Amino acid sequence: MQVIKRLGVLLCSLIWLLASHTGVYSADLQEIKARGELRHLGIPYANFVTGSGDGFDVEMVQGFAKHIGVKYTLVYTDFYSVIRDLLGKNVVRKGADVGLEGDFPVKGDMIATGFTVLPWREAVLLYSQPTFPSQVLLLARADSNIAPIKGSKDLEQDIKETKKLIGNNSLLVMERTCLDPSNYGLKGIGVDLRAYTKNTNLNEMVPALLNREAELTLLDVPDVILDLKKWAGKIKVIGPISGHQDLAAAFPKDAPELRDAFNEYLAQIKKDGTYDILVDKYYPGVRRYFPAFFSRENEAKLLSP
Template sequence: MRLATFFRQGTLSALLALFAFLPAFGADLDEIRHIGKIRHIGIRYANFVTGAGDGFDVDLMKGFARYIGVDYELVYSDFYSVIRDTLGKDIVNTPDGLALQGNFPVRGDVISAGFTHLPWREKFLLFSEPTFPSQVLLVAPANSRLSPIQPSGNLASDIAATKALIGTHSLLVMEKTCLDPSGYGIVGNVVDLRKLTSSTNLNEMVPAMLDGTADIALLDVPDVIRDLDQWSGQIKILGPISEPQVLATAFPKDAENLRDAFNNYLRQIKQDGTYDALVDKYYPGVRSFFSDFF
């Protein structure tokens, strides 16, 4: 009897130890409603997730939690870890292309953080309808000898003219984000490409450039809007590097019902004025950049 009891206790301990290392897999809509909470993975970036408990995407996801009738939890991550924190696997380069590998704890159910809908991410994630517009720009310190391009009325020509400004100037970029130069035909053409490695926060791009890490930098429009205010008179926009992009909320591939519920919620708040209020609260002036989107 005692031996049997010992065996059962030993087996239970072993199982508990095993489960402690298994990831808490993400869930679809029914499971999240059963659990009663949605875990929003956010990244401190521009005004999407401020780090102070608010932001465009924080308010957006709090509203979605109310819409589906569950509690809300914000889980902080960064651009290098966010997919791993959602899927429990890292994206790695293999001879056959990008692939998911490894086993890690799943820390959240949905990514909403000014997250750019990029083609390579679409292989691993479901994306919602667009939540916000964006575009990658080239910026420089205000005292740089480089001058902004003269808009031609043709975006492709303007992008080419902006890239021509880079020349041999050192360019600050951040890999695995929308500021990764590999997506814009820059890699191989820039003599002095500098990767920001001291931080995974896009908010640090302008301070690093102004501190002399590089002559010029890639930056996206939401960050530009924030930085033109924070670093007033210290930076200038030289021109566009990319076509217009869209930001969206991202879900695991097997969370289609959750994604569909979010799309319904997004359409509703765009109709009732809640969405416009969020845009005006966190990004005043953005409509002048993207009048077509809004």
């Protein structure tokens, strides 16, 4: 039995060695263990990946690498390249159809970077259990004459009211991310959309807004929490553009064992308190925005098989 196991490990290592020369390769749990390294694709964004070697997702995936007994490596990428860097393929979207094309080097084994669960991404990726909650909001400069909505217990009505306030104002967006206007029915309806293309860093949306590149912008809650502190008195939240969203780690479709191992690890750190420590370290105050997500009842539901 031991001989068979050793042969299996050697075979996995040989496959990895050969595939690394072709530049196109995605690996499941056993191949990663044989290689001895987990490559984490991360994008500097909203304290999930700070760009300084730490962050909520960085620490979480570092713990996961240790959990499965391999070395951790952080590979920086951006929102336009991250799926290609994981799958070795470009995502092609034509209406509701989603496909893959091309052959590119595979640079990582998993994505964990405040990555929103979106239907078109689910068509090509395996997602973990939710790692963090989010929601897309509409923001304006503090001196804007657009007043925040009063808000109610009816989220759908609040979203409609917020969208109506966009009116003829220019709206800064970033396509192919969680701030893509097509995700929220804002494309093709006459909204003055200004696609931000100077770089692919969502952290630049508020500076661009303050630089008057548009009257309004979209941003998700984790980033809003940080920006309201960083740009205190200079921006304001108008209202919600989306319902509550989930952020999660993402894996290739042919890496189900790696995804399952991550889910087991996530359940473990939620149970032993490590997850709560990370939340409080990087997002103090976030629990008041999403009390249901962080409730003990919801945690128990996610922990159940």
